[in-house]
Amino acid sequence: MAQMETIGLETDLSLFKYDNLEQLPPGYRDLDEAARTERIGSALDELGDDVLILGHNYQRREIVEHADFIGDSYALSKRAAEADASHIVFCGVTFMAESADIITDDDQTVLLPSMEASCPMAGMAEALQVDAAWAELTAADPDSEIVPITYMNSYADLKAFCAEQGGLVCTSSNAHRAFEWALERGDKVLFLPDKHLGENTAHRVGLEDSTAEWDPWDPEGKDPEEVADSEVILWDGYCQVHERFREDHVTGVREAHPDAQVVVHPECRREVVEAADVVGSTSTICETIEEAEAGETWAIGTEIHLAEHLARWHPEIEVLPLCGDACMDCNAMRQVDPNYLTWVLEGLTEGTERNAVEVAPQEKELARVALDRMLEV
Numbered sequence: 001m002a003q004m005e006t007i008g009l010e011t012d013l014s015l016f017k018y019d020n021l022e023q024l025p026p027g028y029r030d031l032d033e034a035a036r037t038e039r040i041g042s043a044l045d046e047l048g049d050d051v052l053i054l055g056h057n058y059q060r061r062e063i064v065e066h067a068d069f070i071g072d073s074y075a076l077s078k079r080a081a082e083a084d085a086s087h088i089v090f091c092g093v094t095f096m097a098e099s100a101d102i103i104t105d106d107d108q109t110v111l112l113p114s115m116e117a118s119c120p121m122a123g124m125a126e127a128l129q130v131d132a133a134w135a136e137l138t139a140a141d142p143d144s145e146i147v148p149i150t151y152m153n154s155y156a157d158l159k160a161f162c163a164e165q166g167g168l169v170c171t172s173s174n175a176h177r178a179f180e181w182a183l184e185r186g187d188k189v190l191f192l193p194d195k196h197l198g199e200n201t202a203h204r205v206g207l208e209d210s211t212a213e214w215d216p217w218d219p220e221g222k223d224p225e226e227v228a229d230s231e232v233i234l235w236d237g238y239c240q241v242h243e244r245f246r247e248d249h250v251t252g253v254r255e256a257h258p259d260a261q262v263v264v265h266p267e268c269r270r271e272v273v274e275a276a277d278v279v280g281s282t283s284t285i286c287e288t289i290e291e292a293e294a295g296e297t298w299a300i301g302t303e304i305h306l307a308e309h310l311a312r313w314h315p316e317i318e319v320l321p322l323c324g325d326a327c328m329d330c331n332a333m334r335q336v337d338p339n340y341l342t343w344v345l346e347g348l349t350e351g352t353e354r355n356a357v358e359v360a361p362q363e364k365e366l367a368r369v370a371l372d373r374m375l376e377v
Protein backbone atom coordinates (compact mmCIF):
# COMPACT_ATOMS: atom_id res chain seq x y z
CA MET A 1 0.00 0.00 0.00
CA ALA A 2 1.40 3.36 -0.98
CA GLN A 3 2.22 5.87 1.71
CA MET A 4 -0.08 8.87 2.06
CA GLU A 5 1.36 12.35 2.61
CA THR A 6 -0.64 14.77 4.73
CA ILE A 7 1.42 17.84 5.52
CA GLY A 8 -0.83 20.31 7.37
CA LEU A 9 -0.33 24.00 6.62
CA GLU A 10 -0.71 26.89 9.02
CA THR A 11 -3.44 28.55 7.02
CA ASP A 12 -7.15 29.27 7.15
CA LEU A 13 -8.67 26.19 5.60
CA SER A 14 -12.27 27.20 6.14
CA LEU A 15 -12.74 27.70 2.41
CA PHE A 16 -11.53 24.23 1.66
CA LYS A 17 -13.21 20.96 2.33
CA TYR A 18 -10.13 18.90 3.14
CA ASP A 19 -7.32 19.75 5.50
CA ASN A 20 -4.64 17.68 3.80
CA LEU A 21 -3.87 20.72 1.70
CA GLU A 22 -0.33 20.69 0.39
CA GLN A 23 1.40 23.50 -1.46
CA LEU A 24 3.02 22.74 -4.75
CA PRO A 25 6.78 22.32 -4.16
CA PRO A 26 8.86 25.14 -5.73
CA GLY A 27 10.43 22.82 -8.30
CA TYR A 28 6.99 22.25 -9.87
CA ARG A 29 5.84 25.86 -10.03
CA ASP A 30 7.42 27.07 -13.27
CA LEU A 31 7.50 24.04 -15.53
CA ASP A 32 7.27 24.89 -19.19
CA GLU A 33 4.61 23.14 -21.20
CA ALA A 34 6.94 20.97 -23.30
CA ALA A 35 8.89 19.68 -20.28
CA ARG A 36 5.73 19.12 -18.31
CA THR A 37 4.02 17.21 -21.12
CA GLU A 38 7.03 14.95 -21.40
CA ARG A 39 7.13 14.32 -17.64
CA ILE A 40 3.40 13.58 -17.51
CA GLY A 41 3.83 11.22 -20.47
CA SER A 42 6.68 9.28 -18.83
CA ALA A 43 4.82 9.06 -15.50
CA LEU A 44 1.78 7.70 -17.32
CA ASP A 45 3.90 5.18 -19.26
CA GLU A 46 5.33 3.95 -15.98
CA LEU A 47 1.96 3.80 -14.21
CA GLY A 48 0.15 2.09 -17.10
CA ASP A 49 -3.27 0.69 -16.16
CA ASP A 50 -2.77 1.62 -12.49
CA VAL A 51 -4.03 5.11 -13.16
CA LEU A 52 -7.08 6.56 -14.86
CA ILE A 53 -7.36 10.32 -15.44
CA LEU A 54 -10.89 11.72 -15.48
CA GLY A 55 -11.35 15.31 -16.65
CA HIS A 56 -14.45 17.47 -16.29
CA ASN A 57 -15.51 19.45 -19.35
CA TYR A 58 -14.56 22.71 -17.55
CA GLN A 59 -10.91 21.78 -17.09
CA ARG A 60 -8.35 23.75 -19.04
CA ARG A 61 -6.84 22.49 -22.30
CA GLU A 62 -3.55 21.39 -20.68
CA ILE A 63 -5.54 19.09 -18.40
CA VAL A 64 -8.16 17.65 -20.78
CA GLU A 65 -5.36 16.77 -23.21
CA HIS A 66 -4.10 14.24 -20.66
CA ALA A 67 -7.48 12.86 -19.61
CA ASP A 68 -8.48 9.28 -20.47
CA PHE A 69 -12.07 10.38 -20.35
CA ILE A 70 -13.67 13.85 -20.48
CA GLY A 71 -17.30 14.36 -19.53
CA ASP A 72 -20.02 15.86 -17.38
CA SER A 73 -20.31 15.02 -13.71
CA TYR A 74 -22.78 12.18 -14.33
CA ALA A 75 -20.63 10.50 -17.01
CA LEU A 76 -17.51 10.90 -14.88
CA SER A 77 -19.12 9.28 -11.86
CA LYS A 78 -20.31 6.37 -14.01
CA ARG A 79 -16.83 6.02 -15.44
CA ALA A 80 -15.31 6.05 -11.94
CA ALA A 81 -17.77 3.35 -10.84
CA GLU A 82 -16.68 1.12 -13.76
CA ALA A 83 -12.94 1.78 -13.43
CA ASP A 84 -10.46 -1.01 -12.62
CA ALA A 85 -7.47 1.29 -12.05
CA SER A 86 -6.10 1.38 -8.52
CA HIS A 87 -5.70 5.18 -8.73
CA ILE A 88 -8.21 7.60 -10.20
CA VAL A 89 -6.85 11.09 -10.72
CA PHE A 90 -9.96 13.25 -10.77
CA CYS A 91 -9.42 16.55 -12.55
CA GLY A 92 -12.51 18.35 -11.34
CA VAL A 93 -13.66 19.74 -8.00
CA THR A 94 -13.88 18.31 -4.50
CA PHE A 95 -17.49 17.12 -4.57
CA MET A 96 -16.82 15.19 -7.78
CA ALA A 97 -13.75 13.48 -6.32
CA GLU A 98 -15.73 12.66 -3.16
CA SER A 99 -18.47 11.07 -5.25
CA ALA A 100 -15.87 9.03 -7.12
CA ASP A 101 -14.39 7.88 -3.79
CA ILE A 102 -17.86 6.86 -2.60
CA ILE A 103 -18.68 4.73 -5.61
CA THR A 104 -15.30 3.12 -6.18
CA ASP A 105 -14.03 0.06 -4.32
CA ASP A 106 -12.17 0.45 -1.03
CA ASP A 107 -8.89 -0.63 -2.61
CA GLN A 108 -9.06 2.19 -5.18
CA THR A 109 -7.79 5.67 -4.33
CA VAL A 110 -9.14 8.92 -5.73
CA LEU A 111 -6.72 11.83 -6.00
CA LEU A 112 -7.69 15.44 -6.62
CA PRO A 113 -4.60 17.25 -7.98
CA SER A 114 -5.39 20.43 -6.03
CA MET A 115 -7.34 20.32 -2.77
CA GLU A 116 -8.24 23.99 -3.30
CA ALA A 117 -10.69 23.05 -6.04
CA SER A 118 -13.82 23.59 -3.96
CA CYS A 119 -17.07 24.53 -5.70
CA PRO A 120 -18.62 27.54 -3.91
CA MET A 121 -22.13 26.34 -4.68
CA ALA A 122 -21.49 23.05 -2.88
CA GLY A 123 -20.53 25.11 0.18
CA MET A 124 -23.89 26.93 0.11
CA ALA A 125 -25.75 24.02 1.68
CA GLU A 126 -24.00 22.58 4.70
CA ALA A 127 -25.50 19.44 6.16
CA LEU A 128 -25.99 21.01 9.61
CA GLN A 129 -27.75 24.02 8.13
CA VAL A 130 -29.98 21.75 6.04
CA ASP A 131 -30.75 19.66 9.10
CA ALA A 132 -32.02 22.79 10.89
CA ALA A 133 -34.13 23.84 7.90
CA TRP A 134 -35.50 20.30 7.65
CA ALA A 135 -36.73 20.47 11.24
CA GLU A 136 -38.58 23.73 10.51
CA LEU A 137 -40.08 22.50 7.25
CA THR A 138 -41.26 19.15 8.54
CA ALA A 139 -42.75 20.79 11.65
CA ALA A 140 -44.60 23.33 9.50
CA ASP A 141 -46.19 20.61 7.35
CA PRO A 142 -46.32 17.39 9.37
CA ASP A 143 -48.82 15.68 7.03
CA SER A 144 -46.63 15.89 3.94
CA GLU A 145 -43.77 13.63 3.00
CA ILE A 146 -40.87 15.80 1.84
CA VAL A 147 -38.20 14.06 -0.27
CA PRO A 148 -34.81 15.83 -0.35
CA ILE A 149 -32.85 15.85 -3.60
CA THR A 150 -29.36 17.16 -3.64
CA TYR A 151 -27.57 18.15 -6.79
CA MET A 152 -24.27 16.33 -7.24
CA ASN A 153 -22.66 19.73 -6.46
CA SER A 154 -22.80 19.10 -2.71
CA TYR A 155 -20.64 17.39 -0.11
CA ALA A 156 -20.85 13.79 1.03
CA ASP A 157 -22.47 14.65 4.39
CA LEU A 158 -25.40 16.28 2.60
CA LYS A 159 -25.71 13.34 0.23
CA ALA A 160 -25.79 11.09 3.31
CA PHE A 161 -28.49 13.30 4.87
CA CYS A 162 -30.61 12.95 1.73
CA ALA A 163 -30.26 9.18 1.75
CA GLU A 164 -31.27 9.06 5.41
CA GLN A 165 -34.40 11.09 4.70
CA GLY A 166 -35.43 8.88 1.77
CA GLY A 167 -33.98 11.11 -0.94
CA LEU A 168 -31.31 10.95 -3.59
CA VAL A 169 -28.68 12.75 -5.63
CA CYS A 170 -29.09 14.08 -9.17
CA THR A 171 -26.95 15.78 -11.78
CA SER A 172 -27.98 18.33 -14.38
CA SER A 173 -28.63 15.48 -16.82
CA ASN A 174 -31.10 13.52 -14.69
CA ALA A 175 -32.69 16.08 -12.33
CA HIS A 176 -36.12 15.61 -13.97
CA ARG A 177 -35.96 11.86 -13.42
CA ALA A 178 -34.93 12.42 -9.79
CA PHE A 179 -37.99 14.70 -9.34
CA GLU A 180 -40.25 12.00 -10.78
CA TRP A 181 -38.67 9.38 -8.53
CA ALA A 182 -39.15 11.61 -5.48
CA LEU A 183 -42.75 12.53 -6.27
CA GLU A 184 -43.68 8.87 -6.70
CA ARG A 185 -42.55 8.36 -3.10
CA GLY A 186 -43.52 11.62 -1.42
CA ASP A 187 -45.62 14.78 -1.72
CA LYS A 188 -42.98 17.40 -2.26
CA VAL A 189 -39.34 17.97 -3.03
CA LEU A 190 -36.69 19.95 -1.16
CA PHE A 191 -34.10 20.72 -3.84
CA LEU A 192 -30.52 21.60 -2.81
CA PRO A 193 -28.41 23.63 -3.30
CA ASP A 194 -29.01 25.21 -6.76
CA LYS A 195 -32.26 27.16 -6.96
CA HIS A 196 -31.91 27.69 -10.72
CA LEU A 197 -31.51 24.02 -11.60
CA GLY A 198 -34.39 23.32 -9.20
CA GLU A 199 -36.62 25.93 -10.80
CA ASN A 200 -35.75 24.86 -14.33
CA THR A 201 -36.49 21.25 -13.43
CA ALA A 202 -39.79 22.19 -11.78
CA HIS A 203 -40.77 23.75 -15.13
CA ARG A 204 -39.70 20.65 -16.97
CA VAL A 205 -41.94 18.42 -14.84
CA GLY A 206 -44.92 20.85 -14.85
CA LEU A 207 -44.58 22.14 -11.27
CA GLU A 208 -43.62 25.71 -12.13
CA ASP A 209 -46.64 27.14 -10.25
CA SER A 210 -45.78 25.40 -7.03
CA THR A 211 -42.27 26.52 -6.11
CA ALA A 212 -40.94 28.56 -3.19
CA GLU A 213 -37.44 29.60 -2.17
CA TRP A 214 -35.86 28.81 1.17
CA ASP A 215 -33.21 31.33 2.12
CA PRO A 216 -31.16 29.86 4.97
CA TRP A 217 -29.28 33.15 5.47
CA ASP A 218 -32.38 35.24 6.14
CA PRO A 219 -34.10 33.89 9.26
CA GLU A 220 -36.59 36.79 9.29
CA GLY A 221 -37.50 36.55 5.64
CA LYS A 222 -38.85 33.03 5.46
CA ASP A 223 -42.21 31.68 6.40
CA PRO A 224 -41.96 27.90 6.80
CA GLU A 225 -45.71 27.48 6.35
CA GLU A 226 -45.82 29.39 3.09
CA VAL A 227 -42.79 27.47 1.87
CA ALA A 228 -44.31 24.20 2.98
CA ASP A 229 -47.43 24.92 0.88
CA SER A 230 -45.35 24.52 -2.29
CA GLU A 231 -44.55 21.22 -3.95
CA VAL A 232 -40.99 22.24 -4.77
CA ILE A 233 -38.88 24.02 -2.14
CA LEU A 234 -35.75 25.57 -3.60
CA TRP A 235 -32.68 26.10 -1.42
CA ASP A 236 -31.25 29.53 -2.16
CA GLY A 237 -27.91 28.47 -3.65
CA TYR A 238 -26.52 29.35 -7.06
CA CYS A 239 -23.43 29.22 -9.27
CA GLN A 240 -21.86 32.60 -9.91
CA VAL A 241 -20.45 31.49 -13.26
CA HIS A 242 -23.95 30.72 -14.56
CA GLU A 243 -25.87 33.48 -12.74
CA ARG A 244 -23.87 35.95 -14.77
CA PHE A 245 -25.83 35.14 -17.95
CA ARG A 246 -28.84 37.38 -18.53
CA GLU A 247 -31.71 37.29 -20.98
CA ASP A 248 -30.29 40.30 -22.83
CA HIS A 249 -27.15 38.29 -23.59
CA VAL A 250 -29.37 35.90 -25.52
CA THR A 251 -31.24 38.70 -27.32
CA GLY A 252 -27.94 40.52 -27.97
CA VAL A 253 -26.30 37.49 -29.57
CA ARG A 254 -29.38 36.89 -31.73
CA GLU A 255 -29.31 40.51 -32.93
CA ALA A 256 -25.60 40.42 -33.72
CA HIS A 257 -25.78 36.94 -35.31
CA PRO A 258 -29.30 36.39 -36.68
CA ASP A 259 -28.57 32.73 -37.52
CA ALA A 260 -27.13 31.92 -34.11
CA GLN A 261 -28.67 29.29 -31.88
CA VAL A 262 -28.14 29.27 -28.15
CA VAL A 263 -27.37 26.38 -25.80
CA VAL A 264 -27.15 26.93 -22.05
CA HIS A 265 -26.59 24.98 -18.86
CA PRO A 266 -29.59 24.54 -16.50
CA GLU A 267 -27.70 26.33 -13.71
CA CYS A 268 -28.59 29.52 -15.64
CA ARG A 269 -31.50 31.70 -14.52
CA ARG A 270 -34.98 30.68 -15.65
CA GLU A 271 -35.37 33.56 -18.14
CA VAL A 272 -32.06 32.67 -19.82
CA VAL A 273 -33.10 29.02 -20.16
CA GLU A 274 -36.47 30.11 -21.58
CA ALA A 275 -34.79 32.32 -24.17
CA ALA A 276 -32.32 29.60 -25.27
CA ASP A 277 -32.85 26.96 -27.98
CA VAL A 278 -31.31 24.06 -26.06
CA VAL A 279 -30.67 23.50 -22.35
CA GLY A 280 -28.66 20.68 -20.86
CA SER A 281 -25.68 19.38 -18.96
CA THR A 282 -22.16 19.99 -20.18
CA SER A 283 -22.39 16.69 -22.11
CA THR A 284 -25.59 17.86 -23.81
CA ILE A 285 -23.82 21.08 -24.74
CA CYS A 286 -20.96 19.05 -26.27
CA GLU A 287 -23.37 16.77 -28.16
CA THR A 288 -25.29 19.77 -29.49
CA ILE A 289 -22.15 21.13 -31.11
CA GLU A 290 -21.00 17.67 -32.28
CA GLU A 291 -24.33 17.22 -34.06
CA ALA A 292 -24.46 20.74 -35.54
CA GLU A 293 -24.06 21.18 -39.31
CA ALA A 294 -20.88 22.81 -40.62
CA GLY A 295 -21.35 26.58 -40.91
CA GLU A 296 -23.87 26.85 -38.05
CA THR A 297 -23.36 29.42 -35.30
CA TRP A 298 -23.90 28.47 -31.66
CA ALA A 299 -23.62 30.66 -28.59
CA ILE A 300 -22.63 28.74 -25.44
CA GLY A 301 -23.96 29.74 -22.02
CA THR A 302 -21.64 27.99 -19.63
CA GLU A 303 -18.10 28.08 -18.23
CA ILE A 304 -15.63 29.64 -20.67
CA HIS A 305 -13.19 26.72 -20.94
CA LEU A 306 -15.88 24.49 -22.38
CA ALA A 307 -16.77 27.13 -24.98
CA GLU A 308 -13.07 27.33 -25.88
CA HIS A 309 -12.74 23.54 -26.16
CA LEU A 310 -15.77 23.36 -28.43
CA ALA A 311 -14.39 26.10 -30.68
CA ARG A 312 -11.09 24.18 -30.91
CA TRP A 313 -12.65 20.73 -31.36
CA HIS A 314 -15.18 21.92 -33.98
CA PRO A 315 -13.58 24.51 -36.25
CA GLU A 316 -16.40 23.92 -38.77
CA ILE A 317 -18.89 25.49 -36.32
CA GLU A 318 -18.84 29.13 -35.25
CA VAL A 319 -18.80 28.85 -31.46
CA LEU A 320 -19.39 32.03 -29.45
CA PRO A 321 -19.32 32.52 -25.68
CA LEU A 322 -22.83 33.78 -24.80
CA CYS A 323 -21.67 36.92 -23.00
CA GLY A 324 -18.41 37.45 -24.89
CA ASP A 325 -15.46 38.55 -22.76
CA ALA A 326 -17.67 38.66 -19.68
CA CYS A 327 -18.01 34.84 -19.66
CA MET A 328 -16.26 33.48 -16.59
CA ASP A 329 -14.03 30.58 -15.90
CA CYS A 330 -14.75 28.54 -12.80
CA ASN A 331 -12.27 29.54 -10.13
CA ALA A 332 -12.62 26.16 -8.42
CA MET A 333 -11.93 24.16 -11.58
CA ARG A 334 -8.99 26.45 -12.37
CA GLN A 335 -7.17 25.33 -9.20
CA VAL A 336 -6.33 22.05 -10.92
CA ASP A 337 -3.38 23.20 -12.92
CA PRO A 338 -1.11 20.95 -14.96
CA ASN A 339 1.84 21.45 -12.59
CA TYR A 340 -0.25 19.88 -9.82
CA LEU A 341 -1.14 17.04 -12.18
CA THR A 342 2.57 16.42 -12.85
CA TRP A 343 3.34 16.44 -9.13
CA VAL A 344 0.53 14.03 -8.26
CA LEU A 345 1.45 11.61 -11.08
CA GLU A 346 5.16 11.68 -10.27
CA GLY A 347 4.23 11.07 -6.62
CA LEU A 348 2.43 7.91 -7.68
CA THR A 349 5.49 6.66 -9.56
CA GLU A 350 7.37 6.97 -6.22
CA GLY A 351 4.60 5.19 -4.30
CA THR A 352 3.21 8.38 -2.71
CA GLU A 353 -0.48 9.23 -2.81
CA ARG A 354 -0.83 13.00 -2.76
CA ASN A 355 -4.15 14.71 -2.22
CA ALA A 356 -6.18 11.57 -1.69
CA VAL A 357 -9.86 12.32 -1.10
CA GLU A 358 -11.26 9.97 1.51
CA VAL A 359 -14.84 10.26 2.66
CA ALA A 360 -15.42 9.14 6.25
CA PRO A 361 -16.77 5.55 6.32
CA GLN A 362 -20.11 6.34 8.04
CA GLU A 363 -20.87 9.12 5.53
CA LYS A 364 -19.67 7.02 2.67
CA GLU A 365 -22.12 4.22 3.22
CA LEU A 366 -25.17 6.48 3.31
CA ALA A 367 -24.00 8.79 0.54
CA ARG A 368 -23.55 5.72 -1.62
CA VAL A 369 -27.22 4.89 -1.15
CA ALA A 370 -28.17 8.35 -2.47
CA LEU A 371 -25.75 8.01 -5.41
CA ASP A 372 -26.91 4.47 -6.24
CA ARG A 373 -30.50 5.72 -6.32
CA MET A 374 -29.36 8.33 -8.82
CA LEU A 375 -27.54 5.79 -10.98
CA GLU A 376 -30.74 3.72 -11.09
CA VAL A 377 -33.25 6.44 -12.08
Ligand code: 13P
Nearest residue numbers: 072073074171172281282
Ligand atom coordinates in the same frame (compact mmCIF):
# COMPACT_ATOMS: atom_id res chain seq x y z
P1 13P B 1 -22.35 19.01 -15.41
O1 13P B 1 -22.95 17.99 -14.51
O2 13P B 1 -23.32 19.46 -16.46
O3 13P B 1 -21.05 18.56 -15.95
O4 13P B 1 -22.11 20.34 -14.56
C1 13P B 1 -21.34 20.38 -13.42
C2 13P B 1 -21.13 21.76 -12.97
O5 13P B 1 -20.48 21.99 -12.00
C3 13P B 1 -21.74 22.83 -13.72
O6 13P B 1 -21.40 24.05 -13.17
Ligand code: SF4
Nearest residue numbers: 119120121239241330
Ligand atom coordinates in the same frame (compact mmCIF):
# COMPACT_ATOMS: atom_id res chain seq x y z
FE1 SF4 C 1 -19.36 24.98 -8.95
FE2 SF4 C 1 -20.25 26.76 -10.74
FE3 SF4 C 1 -17.75 25.86 -10.85
FE4 SF4 C 1 -19.79 24.28 -11.52
S1 SF4 C 1 -19.11 26.15 -12.56
S2 SF4 C 1 -18.03 23.72 -10.24
S3 SF4 C 1 -21.33 24.95 -10.00
S4 SF4 C 1 -18.66 27.08 -9.20
